[in-house]
Amino acid sequence: MEQFTQEMLKRLDALASKLGMAATALWGFYIRQARITGAIELVCFFLCISGVFLCNRWRALCWSKTEKGDGYIWGALWSGLGMFGLSALAIGFLYWGATAIFNPGYWAFQTIVDQLKGQ
DSSP states (O other), X not given: OHHHHHHHHHHHHHHXXXXXXXXXXXXXXXXXXXXXXXXXXXXXXXXHHHHHHHHHHHHHHHHHHHTTTSSOHHHHHHHHHHHHHHHHHXXXXXXXXXXXXXXXXXXXXXXXXXXXXXX
8 A cells, every 4th residue: 555655646746747836736726626526516416316307207297198098108118217327327426526525635536546547
C-alpha cells in the first residue's frame, strides 16, 4: 500500500507540474469538483425517479387497456422494463452523488486512482 501511495503522489505531482500548479492546489480543485459532480448526479437521480413515475403511469394506462383486449400488453411490458432500468440507474446516481457531496475526499481519491489505472 505504501508503494501505491508513493506512486500516486508521484503521478499527482507530475500532473500538477504539467498544469503549472502545486499538488495541494490540484487536490483542492478535485474537492471543489466533487461537490459540483455530486450536485449534477443528484439532479440526474431526480430525473430518473421522474422517469420511473412516468413509466409507471404509462404501464398503468397500458395495463388498463389490456384488460379490455386492445393488445396493449407490450406497452405494459416495455414500461415495466423501463422502470427497472431507470431505477437501477437512479441508484447509481444516488450512490455516487451522495459520495461526492458528503465525502469529497474519497471521491477525489477515487478519481485520481481511476486516472492512474488508465495510464
